[in-house]
Amino acid sequence: MLNDLLFWLFFELFCRQIHWILPNILSWGMNSSVWSSLKGKHVVITGATGELGRELVKILSEKDVKLILVDTNEHKLTSLQEKLKLKNVISYIHSVNFNSENDFSFLDIYENIGLLINNTDFYKNPSLYLEEDDDNLISVNIRSTTRITRRVLEKMIERKFGFILNLGSFVSEMPFPYNASYAGSKAFLRSWSHSLHYEMKRFNIEVEYVESTFVLGSKKILANGILNGFGSTKHLVSCFPLFVMKCLLVFCPDFVLGRAVEWFHRKFHLEKRLEERNKRKMVALKKVYL
Secondary structure (H helix, E strand, O other): OHHHHHHHHHHHHHHHHHHHHHHHHHHHHHHHHHHHHOOOOEEEEEOOOOHHHHHHHHHHOOOOOEEEEEEOOHHHHHHHHHHHHHOOOOEEEEEOOOOOOOOOHHHHHOOOEEEEEEOOOOOOOOOOHHHOOHHHHHHHHHHHHHHHHHHHHHHHHHHOOEEEEEEEOHHHHOOOOOOHHHHHHHHHHHHHHHHHHHHOHHHOEEEEEEEOOOOOOOHHHHHHHHHOOOOOOOEEEOOHHHHHHHHHHOOOOHHHHHHHHHHHHHHHHHHHHHHHHHHHHHHHHHHHHO
């Protein structure tokens, strides 16, 4: 009886996930041909100096491509470029403010961009919605991503070739209380990427949404999964821990997941911060009266 129940549970899980499992397996199998087609071309990566960005750059430096590194901190970009020079890797750096109305026109000088990796991410610790920084979050997570993609797509369409990876999160598919705007920005990114995936097919351009967060372990595993798995699927689950998590989430109803996340964020973030704030006030009062 128990064996039958487990069998049907796994069978249902498989049926629910088959629509993305098979394309992911296929994409992993075809990845080597993707890198052959990108040989000698430019690769743009935003958020290049972040933890995941550095791991992506490290792997890309071993490929036969030229790197265009985009981020906010010029000092960190220069330091990263110096390390790449020691490996004889051709790289270009651009320091930008992702919060501004940047049109990314500096990319027009590069005629042969084959891959764009949108890796910018604005995230803050959980807080009440009224305390969230909506403007900056939307500017970084949505506006800057759509603008740089539009800029790069123009020439990709002319050449009828290119790959665009939009790095997202599992929160795009689940309730995420006390980070409502962040979850909404990732949901936008997912839907927008999926739509562009089909729109750009006729131009021989692959647009993919990549599950790239909520993974235990090093960012190296995640970076390897992303760069060794993309190429022919609209939605890439980039490594095994994420694969397992995505499968498990299927069995968790939204109302259970939403309440669990709400409790966790409230208990370990909001209440903890309030407690620390009260402690600081008490210390300050003691200093005044001593």
